[in-house]
Amino acid sequence: MIENELIIEMYKRMWLIRKFEEKINEYFSRGEIHGTCHLCIGEEATAVGSIFALKKSDYVHGTHRGHGQAIAFGTDVNSMMAEIFGKATGLCKGKGGSMHIADVEKRYLGSNGILGASMPISVGAALALKKKKCEDTVVLCLFGDGSSNQGAFHEAMNLAALWKLPLIFVCVNNLYGMSMSIDRSMSDPDLTKRSLPYGIRSISIDGNDIMGVYETVSEARSYVLGNGPMLIVENTYRHMGHAKMDANRYRTKEEINSWKQKDPIKRAGELLLKISAASEQDLVQYESDAAERIENAVRFALESPVLAIEKIADDVFAGEVVSDA
Amino acid sequence: MRELTYGQAIKEAMTLEMRQDEDVFLMGEDIGVYGGCFGVSLGMLEEFGPERVLETPISELGFVGAGIGSALLKMRPIVEIMFSDFSTVCYDQIVNQAAKIRYMFGGKNSVPIVIRMPDGAGTGAAAQHSQSPEAWYTNVPGLIIIAPSTPYDAKGLLISAIRNDNPVLFFEHKLLYGMKGEVPEEYYTLPIGKADIKREGSDITVATYGRMVHLCLSAAEELLEEGISLEVVDLRTLSPLDKRTIIESVKKTGRLLIVHEAHKTGGFGGEIAATVTESEAFYYLDSPIERCCSMDVPIPCSLELEKNVLPTKERIIASARGLMK
Ligand SMILES: Cc1ncc(C[n+]2csc(CCOP(=O)(O)OP(=O)(O)O)c2C)c(N)n1
Numbered sequence: 001m002i003e004n005e006l007i008i009e010m011y012k013r014m015w016l017i018r019k020f021e022e023k024i025n026e027y028f029s030r031g032e033i034h035g036t037c038h039l040c041i042g043e044e045a046t047a048v049g050s051i052f053a054l055k056k057s058d059y060v061h062g063t064h065r066g067h068g069q070a071i072a073f074g075t076d077v078n079s080m081m082a083e084i085f086g087k088a089t090g091l092c093k094g095k096g097g098s099m100h101i102a103d104v105e106k107r108y109l110g111s112n113g114i115l116g117a118s119m120p121i122s123v124g125a126a127l128a129l130k131k132k133k134c135e136d137t138v139v140l141c142l143f144g145d146g147s148s149n150q151g152a153f154h155e156a157m158n159l160a161a162l163w164k165l166p167l168i169f170v171c172v173n174n175l176y177g178m179s180m181s182i183d184r185s186m187s188d189p190d191l192t193k194r195s196l197p198y199g200i201r202s203i204s205i206d207g208n209d210i211m212g213v214y215e216t217v218s219e220a221r222s223y224v225l226g227n228g229p230m231l232i233v234e235n236t237y238r239h240m241g242h243a244k245m246d247a248n249r250y251r252t253k254e255e256i257n258s259w260k261q262k263d264p265i266k267r268a269g270e271l272l273l274k275i276s277a278a279s280e281q282d283l284v285q286y287e288s289d290a291a292e293r294i295e296n297a298v299r300f301a302l303e304s305p306v307l308a309i310e311k312i313a314d315d316v317f318a319g320e321v322v323s324d325a
Numbered sequence: 326m327r328e329l330t331y332g333q334a335i336k337e338a339m340t341l342e343m344r345q346d347e348d349v350f351l352m353g354e355d356i357g358v359y360g361g362c363f364g365v366s367l368g369m370l371e372e373f374g375p376e377r378v379l380e381t382p383i384s385e386l387g388f389v390g391a392g393i394g395s396a397l398l399k400m401r402p403i404v405e406i407m408f409s410d411f412s413t414v415c416y417d418q419i420v421n422q423a424a425k426i427r428y429m430f431g432g433k434n435s436v437p438i439v440i441r442m443p444d445g446a447g448t449g450a451a452a453q454h455s456q457s458p459e460a461w462y463t464n465v466p467g468l469i470i471i472a473p474s475t476p477y478d479a480k481g482l483l484i485s486a487i488r489n490d491n492p493v494l495f496f497e498h499k500l501l502y503g504m505k506g507e508v509p510e511e512y513y514t515l516p517i518g519k520a521d522i523k524r525e526g527s528d529i530t531v532a533t534y535g536r537m538v539h540l541c542l543s544a545a546e547e548l549l550e551e552g553i554s555l556e557v558v559d560l561r562t563l564s565p566l567d568k569r570t571i572i573e574s575v576k577k578t579g580r581l582l583i584v585h586e587a588h589k590t591g592g593f594g595g596e597i598a599a600t601v602t603e604s605e606a607f608y609y610l611d612s613p614i615e616r617c618c619s620m621d622v623p624i625p626c627s628l629e630l631e632k633n634v635l636p637t638k639e640r641i642i643a644s645a646r647g648l649m650k
């Protein structure tokens with residue numbers, strides 16, 4: 001029964017992400033949001049399954065395609081929506097936007113606009129946990145397949161293994177970095193091999209199977225606490241273009257459609273029906289609840305003010321920088 | 326009073342901080358039994374052990390990032406980069422991460438990290454081990470930049486830097502490490518963002534920092550015999566810059582000579598000159614502003630060549646005489 005409730009919660013959260021992303025896409029397409037954004041439609045199970053497997057005390061570092069990860073973490077959708085709309089009520093007062101959704105105090109280390117940068121930072125967070133003797137706490141660092149080509153990835157792997165840190169590396173493999181497929185970007189596209197030279201265990205899983213993701217990360221969580229880091233490759237696909245301007249010239253309609261058949265939300269719904277944890281009617285209800293929640297978030301964002309211009313230079317430094325002796 | 330070398334003063338600052346605050350730790354390459362490339366941390370491993378004097382692989386991107394990550398979790402890392410020239414390989418972590426995280430995330434967290442970097446020429450180590458890269462960083466909001474010239478200043482400013490909640494770049498001129506000076510034994514801080522008039526004078530304001538302070542002081546001594554009186558302003562902190570002290574000094578002397586070891590074009594001297602021309606001190610100028618800096622060529626190895634690229638006491642004296650004509 002507990003398991004049923006868990007799947008229902010994860011199902012609802014995936015819908016919340018999907019509706020969030022669809023709404024953002026709608027406003028972006030109409031040019032009503034300033035900036036860029038990377039949508040994670042199709043990849044929801046990687047975010048929700050991975051993050052639901054953690055404990056409240058754990059830390060997460062997300063990716064540039066991170067709205068879903070932040071929502072999975074439990075970040076308030078009103079303040080996220082307001083952030084993306086550039087409003088003062090946004091999580092970061094409108095100073096960060098889509099690529100910098102973060103809430104460090106609450107242990108969400110943020111998304112990052114620089115590919116690869118999150119990996120050494122996550123190593124440092126895990127190092128701090130070790131130094132502070134936080135025994136039952138881990139860091140989960142998400143990144144894309146394309147980002148695993150950065151030197152930072154390899155430096156972070158080595159340091160994490162060397163210092164035996166409680167760090168789970170999650171590679172969200174959606175087969176592309178922008179337009180470049182993993183076959184064209186990697187000398188050997190088997191991502192699991194990348195951690196082996198560092199003595200780091202790795203596993204490749206179906207990233208659209210919510211329970212599979214959840215269980216793998218749960219096990220990894222226990223493993224890294226005693227044994228040091230681990231790499232999980234979660235295989236998935238993004239349904240939308242890379243960002244605002246993407247005509248999908250590098251992939252075929254057939255390929256996109258075949259992956260839409262493997263939609264993680266649809267699959268989780270089928271699972272719920274199969275185990276009789278929910279009825280068709282329940283599923284429809286969960287979806288419409290999520291849609292309503294997002295409508296409210298949009299309303300909140302639209303009604304919110306922009307930060308007072310006098311505050312533009314606040315937050316550059318902490319405290320008084322020109323100190324007195 | 327007791328005398329210490331500049332290197333010993335830096336070690337003492339780190340030691341006092343590490344004794345009183347468990348969250349402060351030192352990280353870098355060969356900082357343990359070797360004592361760091363310039364011997365600054367010699368003996369610290371014995372006192373604090375390998376967890377707090379944490380030796381890293383040759384992995385600047387990895388360990389500077391790890392320092393930042395640990396600072397996000399409220400540790401206070403002191404990270405040594407063996408030569409400031411090597412900061413290029415972790416430029417992203419300094420410029421896009423440490424400097425920006427607070428602002429992007431809406432001011433809810435800070436990054437209390439100190440990055441210590443030996444800089445400067447005079448060792449015959451040639452173009453990749455001799456640079457003075459301060460100005461690569463002064464154009465980045467969110468960084469505090471300090472370059473002390475004496476053992477006394479180094480100790481007080483480093484303690485202030487470690488206490489500060491913001492990212493600090495701490496430039497230590499490698500030819501100063503062996504220089505002796507009076508340093509009180511007790512714990513003391515010096516103000517960040519405040520220049521120090523190292524010698525009062527009436528004819529020319531010399532704005533300088535780091536090792537050049539000493540060349541300017543001996544130039545001042547020699548010029549006195551010709552009846553030219555230099556006021557030597559040691560900036561100590563480049564960001565935030567103590568504009569007031571420079572402006573008031575120029576109003577008094579009516580002339581400005583800027584001396585730094587970094588290359589002239591795009592060097593910090595341009596900023597100092599602009600500070601004066603933008604202020605009321607402009608109307609007090611009796612002659613054009615003069616800059617005495619390294620030539621715009623990579624630092625050569627050969628002693629004769631190197632000497633000719635760098636500012637020397639003779640060049641400073643010639644510049645000062647020119648200003649008096
Ligand atoms: C250092 C850096 N290089 C390039 C980019 C531009 N960029 C943003 S996302 C992206 C593709 C990333 O691919 P991947 O890591 O697989 O993540 P995905 O977008 O597929 O989720 C690129 C090239 C960047 N943000 N940072």
Ligand SMILES: [Mg+2]
Pocket residue numbers: 144145146172173174175176177178
């Ligand atoms: Mg990808």
